[in-house]
Amino acid sequence: MELHLILLFMICASIVAVEVKDLISSIISLGAAGLGLCLAFLILKAPNLAISQLVVEILCVVVLIRATINKDLPLVKDGRWFFNTISTFLFIGFFLISAYFALMELPHFGEPIMKAANEYIANSLAKTGSSNIVTAVTLNFRSYDALAETAVLFAAIIGVLAITRKVGRIHEK
């Protein structure tokens, strides 16, 4: 019940974030949607994800406010609304039809499949010594996955630094 309320709140906040004219208000309602997602993770009993979602959301909101403050960005609202509406409804219909066939295959909500996870839940404390099963999976059983994620993050940092470096922009002038 609380989960449905939070989902409704998140949908309302997202609609406000898309439709409102002021950019700062839009960013604030985006942050509200992220906070709702964090609460939904807490209700679904995933505190690891909730902590990550909360801190990343805070950082994103700070960066977005810093980037859009004191700026009057023009709002493009001319033409093409017919094509946009048609394509939006086409994609919504496509998504609903494919989701209907995909959701028939899945088990019911709240009944996890205890095939692959059973091994981890039973043996993770004895094998790794870590009482936090999520960390035991991400950094011990699937440690090379975490290594690849770190490589992706490092590549992203290098990309941002390469785009925003001073030398290239001086040569442009």
Place this chain on the structure above:
Amino acid sequence: MKNNAGMTLIVKTITRLTAGLILIYGIYIVLQGHLSPGGGFAGGVIIALCFVQLMLAFGKEEVLKKLSRKKCIFLAGLAALLFLLLALRGFLGSGNAAFKEGHFKLFSAGLIPFCDIAISILVGTGLFVIFLALVLLTEVEE
């Protein structure tokens, strides 16, 4: 105040009180990552948020005195190499059994805390460098 960079006196005073607490909380989240919810990524983002708050309150020069841009990039690369080294340690031999003393000891989870520390350094310094780059870019454009 002598320098007018950053925000008002109220924000500066509150930041002086809270920035250290936020940094300590981030380090706590990193070091307890194998025992309680949290981990390297969340703790690293909290550490980056501490420096972001310092920068928003005191201006750019105060923070760059504490943690310069070059030092950030060096630390990010060093942390990535450290994590790669830890992964190689597990690849060559039985890496995880090396630091395992059993439950309720200091090194209870093998290499997991060291991986957490490496990830947190990479994420914290990397996100702070990205924030610096974005803010400097907008200031140049203005």
